Each structure stands twice: as structure tokens, then as C-alpha cells.
Amino acid sequence: MTELGPGDASLLRKVNTKVTLRALRHEGAATLTRLGRITGLSRQTVEAVLDELAERGYVRELPPDEGVMGRPARRFAFRADAGYVVGMEIGGDGIVAALADLNGEVIAWRRAEVSGDATAHERLEAARRTSQACVDGAGVARRQVWAVAAGTPGIVDRTGRVSLAITLPGWTGVDLAGLAGRWLGGTALAANDANLAALAEHWRGSARHASDVVYVLTGHRTGAGILIGGRLHPGRTGAAGEIGTLRQVGWEDAARELVKESSAAEVFEAALNGDREAARRVDHYAERLAIGASALALAVDPELLVLGGGHSRAGDVLLEPLRRHLAELCVSAPEVVASTFGDEGVALGAVRLALDHVEREILGI
Amino acid sequence: MTELGPGDASLLRKVNTKVTLRALRHEGAATLTRLGRITGLSRQTVEAVLDELAERGYVRELPPDEGVMGRPARRFAFRADAGYVVGMEIGGDGIVAALADLNGEVIAWRRAEVSGDATAHERLEAARRTSQACVDGAGVARRQVWAVAAGTPGIVDRTGRVSLAITLPGWTGVDLAGLAGRWLGGTALAANDANLAALAEHWRGSARHASDVVYVLTGHRTGAGILIGGRLHPGRTGAAGEIGTLRQVGWEDAARELVKESSAAEVFEAALNGDREAARRVDHYAERLAIGASALALAVDPELLVLGGGHSRAGDVLLEPLRRHLAELCVSAPEVVASTFGDEGVALGAVRLALDHVEREILGI
DNA sequence: CCGACATACGTGAATTGGTTACATAAGTGG
DNA sequence: CCACTTATGTAACCAATTCACGTATGTCGG
Secondary structure, three states: OOOOOOOOOHHHHHHHHHHHHHHHHHHOEEEHHHHHHHHOOOHHHHHHHHHHHHHHOOEEEEOOOOOOOOOOOOEEEEOHHHOEEEEEEEOOOEEEEEEEEOOOOEEEEEEEEOOOOOOHHHHHHHHHHHHHHHHHHOOOOHHHEEEEEEEEOOEEOOOOEEEEOOOOOOOOOOEHHHHHHHHOOOEEEEEEHHHHHHHHHHHHOOOOOOOOEEEEEEOOOOEEEEEEOOEEOOOOOOOOOOHHHOOOOOOOOHHHHHOOOOOHHHHHHHHHOOOHHHHHHHHHHHHHHHHHHHHHHHHHOOOEEEEEEHHHHHOHHHHHHHHHHHHHHOOOOOEEEEOOOOOOHHHHHHHHHHHHHHHHHHOOO | OOOOOOOOOHHHHHHHHHHHHHHHHHHOEEEHHHHHHHHOOOHHHHHHHHHHHHHHOOEEEEOOOOOOOOOOOOEEEEOHHHOEEEEEEEOOOEEEEEEEEOOOOEEEEEEEEOOOOOOHHHHHHHHHHHHHHHHHHOOOOHHHEEEEEEEEOOEEOOOOEEEEOOOOOOOOOOEHHHHHHHHOOOEEEEEEHHHHHHHHHHHHOOOOOOOOEEEEEEOOOOEEEEEEOOEEOOOOOOOOOOHHHOOOOOOOOHHHHHOOOOOHHHHHHHHHOOOHHHHHHHHHHHHHHHHHHHHHHHHHOOOEEEEEEHHHHHOHHHHHHHHHHHHHHOOOOOEEEEOOOOOOHHHHHHHHHHHHHHHHHOOOO
């Protein structure tokens, strides 16, 4: 995994820069002495590292704390506003774009509705407009955007091209990463929506403490994303988790059956209120989900299964039968929880993906 | 994944030791100058590193090459005989033990038959005797054995305990790692057999060039192992890949149906010779395999699917229908190949697991 | 046998990065 | 205004590495 090269002396400085930067970002703002204690490095080393980082613009010196004993200490903070990233969801219902600083704090959201049968061109135009408006509206210069990531239904290959999308017309073959790179500055990435939502849950949601996670995205479409060792596992073609395509699983029409004539929310509501027929439909839907989820859970044996997407808002009405069916199917079923994020999960995961890229490539963390 | 600590100066030496040792092991034997060129380090550094390694006993100086121009260069080689590891399979048919040096060269095999309905105690005794005989017979002192690993059917948890085994009587609950540690010296590890076989294929077999691999172990029992990023993916409970337990998959009795009254080899042979009924049975078996394999392939989206275990010897008679059924079930089916190792795969994978442990913990690679 | 050549070894100085120890500076609190 | 607390600044030292250059030790051709 980690390529290991020979170490000349400057490798040490690189390592210590990473360690210091990580500690500083974790602390928010800190003095030299404190950073030294945390990292295990000497104060002098930390000082040298921070002066260098300040020079490069990644770190800012703050005015010293007042009212404390002793000589005032130099304080530093990571410059989260040194750059920005954009994460977006390009889905069947519309576009969600989020602008975040280098700490991952989202400073602007933007949404746009796009009908499910819009052409690829219309959808892409909406995405371009929405992402650009999100950045411009926040008063951030486009060249300040270091990376962009987009999540979308369907299979997205390693280069960021949509290699297969059944639910969106004309979507197969779209070079999403290539296009998004032209809308804004910086590197552009694209990935499957469920995968990104999984990433978001691991970052700040229900899956914070798990490293192997299966995420099941419910809604009009049913999909899944997999995290292994806390990292995205896209697979060779980007199709990892696309268990729904297996006929035996029946994810294709699971959602359709659930919402036959009423809305999903109504069905869940009715089931909660004791409607036997609604309860039966929810149970049947849960069983369908469980079959696919159990295949994933048996394959990956994750610590956690997160239920996300539109229908996860139903909560225990859906979670309880899902847990029950899953327990029947798995030797040792994983814990099942609802996702923390609603319809912001995919865009948030895209932010995280873009940040990962920035931290790896630019900050060298 | 990688924990990153602060770097004092000695970190550099550690890194360069690893790089040098890796290069040396790759070369077999090499001069200082050559190692310097390969690693990108200066000759002096390489020399200091190797002198240190020689002192610690990991490396040996060889007599210089003769008949070449210029001043004879100091030559070094990794001391593969500085320690040994044992890998073993404890299966339903019997025991396979392999003793290997630190280069992974197997210097002794040992086998013992144990009937499928032997008690756990009998099986363990056979394993103890076989592994000890393997080491003693090769003239290696038991304290020279740095690590032992064992593969077995069933689910093996992270501590090396068999948490569930259906096929072997009394096997559930056996603390395999704990016991194996007492038979021989060193650390002891235990894992699922299919997982280890997958590791062996990645190490020296059909899966050498793939990093994400699904391995399907055929035979009396059908199981699977998963490699992600070239590393074992055991999952939370060690049950990753145990898709066979899903009823819809039908791995439980797939093998039983194939061999109804004749032996598996006979069925394959007959199918090859144009026997329609045999071909139908093989096709049905392949379909059963493909259903489970496709679930794994869709979940993991691997680069390669390796078919191993007893029935993989059948070759194309089985591979061809498997590929066909897999292509029907998967969006983009992975390449399917037969395993390189027959009944030695599990023990060989155990050797690799033990070596991984040694390299990580002792050599610090 | 001997000189030319090729190649590797050996040594010392310079560089980079890091640590420890201790004197000094700059605040707070009575 | 003095004691106290805490951080900074400086100097000496160490560890690991590289570069430059001189030296050693073999082969090859006559």
C-alpha cells in the first residue's frame, strides 16, 4: 500500500510537518509548547515547522492569549480558508452542492431541482450553474477551489466517467470528473453516490467509530457503498456494492412495490399507526433490503450497516424489520443503524473525498 | 492505517534499513554499490545499514565475486535461515504442514490423514504431531520457529479461536492459535482456510498481479476468501466471504448434488467425454457456484476470481460454465482463473501469513 | 611480469534535522 | 515592586546522510 522510498534527511522534516499539522488541526489553535507536548517533538522543531508552514500560507500566527501566567506564548492556527473544496450530488431529483473550507466546515449550500427525465445536458448544465453559484455566492474566488468531487447514481469508473447508469437518461458515458474540472478550478473527482454517503457517515455520522462499513442507500433507487479500513472501496470498475443487479436480490423493484399507489412516507406512517397492510408492505420491503444487505454483510463482514437515503427517515418502523430479517440471514449480523445525514449525505461525502485528495496531494498528509 | 509518530533521527535509519533489506531480499545477493543504486541511497549508508544487520544476524557477508573487473566488492545476502515459520492446514481430510525459511522457501512438507469424523482432540493431536515432526525431521530446532499459522474450515475470529465450524465435529470453540503456540515456539496465528488459500495465490499463484481478489474454495465444502489491496480481509468476526450460509446461494449442498453417486473426478471426466447427464450436473454445479461467486464479485468488484480447492483441478470443464453463468449475473464479471496450488494452497497461505507477521513484528518491514 | 584500467573501499568535511540545557524575556499576582 | 510562572532564544551536541577525493585491489593486454 504505502510505497516506501529511501530517506534522505528531508524525509524527517516531512514526517514531522505532517505530525505537527495533524496535531494543530486537531487542536484548532495551539501554542508551540503545547504542540510539542502533543506530538512528542521538541519546541524548536515545532517552531521551525510552523514558521515554514506560515511562510507557505497554510498556517497563521494568532495574537497571544491574555490573562494567563507567564510569558505569552506564540499561538498558531491552521488556515482553513487557505483553500476550499466543493462536494456535490448530481442525482435523479436534483443537484446539491456544498462549499467547504479545508477543515471541512461547509460554508455554503446550494440546491437545484432537476426532473428525473431531464437530458444529460440539462442535468449537467444545472450542476454547473449550481456549483458555480455556490462558490460565487459565498464570495470565494473560483481559483481558491482546490478540488471538486461529485457523487451520482450508477457506476463511476476510476477516471471519474459514468460507465453505467440505468436511472438517469443519457447518463452512461458522461465524463463527470472531466466536466466538473472545467466548471471550477482544481482537481475533479467523481464517484458513486452510495459510496460517498458511506464516506460521510464515517466522517461525521453514524459510522464514526467503525472502519468496515456497508451503507445501503434507499429511495427511488437502492444502492450500496462499502468502506474498508475507513476508506472507500470502489472496486476494479467502481461497481463494488452494486449487488442490486443480482436478480435474486430484487433491489430493482423493491422500492417500486413499497410505494405502489401512496408515497413511501405514507406507508411508513400507516404502518406505525397499526395498518396491517402497510406493515406487511414495509416488512416485505425490509426483507428485500435484507437479502441484498445480507449478501454484502456476509461478503464483507462489516462492523456496521448504515441505512441511508430517503427511506431511512422512517426510522425504527423500517429498521426493526430489517434487523430481524438480517439476523435470520446472517451468521452474525452487524449492528444496524440509521444514517445521520438525510439528503445531504452524498454531497458531504463528496466534500470528504475532495478533502482526502487535497490532504494527500497538496498538504501531503 | 499507518500510525504516524514523530520522527527523531533514528527514524531515518529505520526507513533505510527497511528499504535496503527489501532490496537485498529481492536481489538475493548483492554488492554495496549495487544496493546503493537500487535503493537510491549512498554506498556509505547501505554499508552502515548492512553492517548493523549483519551484527544482528539477519544478513551474511559472502565471499566476493571472482573474475570481474575492478576491486572485488563486498557481497551480502539475506540470512533466510535465521529463522523459520510453519504453515499448516487442519482440514476435514487431514493435516498438511509446511516448514519454510524466511524467504518463504518450503524446506519440508508433512502430511497426515485424519478422518472427517475424528474428534477435535484427535485432530489436534494429529496436527501437533505432524507439525512437530515436520520441524524436527528437517533438523530445525523448535526455538528457531518464529511463527506458526494454521488454516481451517469455519469461522476463525481475530484471536485465532474457531468461533463456528459446521463441518468438523467438536471444532467450534477450539482456540487454535493458543494451542498451536504451545506445539512450537513463536507467535501463533489462525485463519479461515479459504482466506489463506487466497493469500497463497496472491503470493505465488494465479493472483500474483491482482490486488483485489475473490477466491472460491471448492470441494466437500464450498467457501470463499477475500483479498483487498493484496491483504487478507477477514472482516469483523473473521466471517468475510462466508456467503455460502445464505440459503438463496445454495452452496451448502452444491457439492453434494454434484457427486451424488460417483466421485467428482468421474463426473468431470464424463462431462469432458460428452456425457450429457454429467455435463448437466457440472453446469448445475457451476451455476450454484456462480450465484454465490457473483454475490461476492458484485460486492467486492475484484480484479480476479480464483477457483481453487479440489474441484478446480477439473479445469475448463468447470471454468467455462462458471464464466458463462458469472457473465450472466454480473454487470462486468471479473476474470476467472483456476488456482495454481492444489491441496497445498492453504498451508502455503499459512506460511505467507506467518511470514507477514514475522516481517511486520520482528524485521519491522 | 608489468603497466593500464576498472571498480570498489575508506576517510573527512559539510549539510540537514533534531535534542538538551540553560540563560533570558515577558507576562500575572500579591 | 518583587516573586513567580511560562515561553522564548541561544549554544553545544548528536545522528544520519551525502559528496568529494584519495586509495586499494582486482583483471586485461602486451
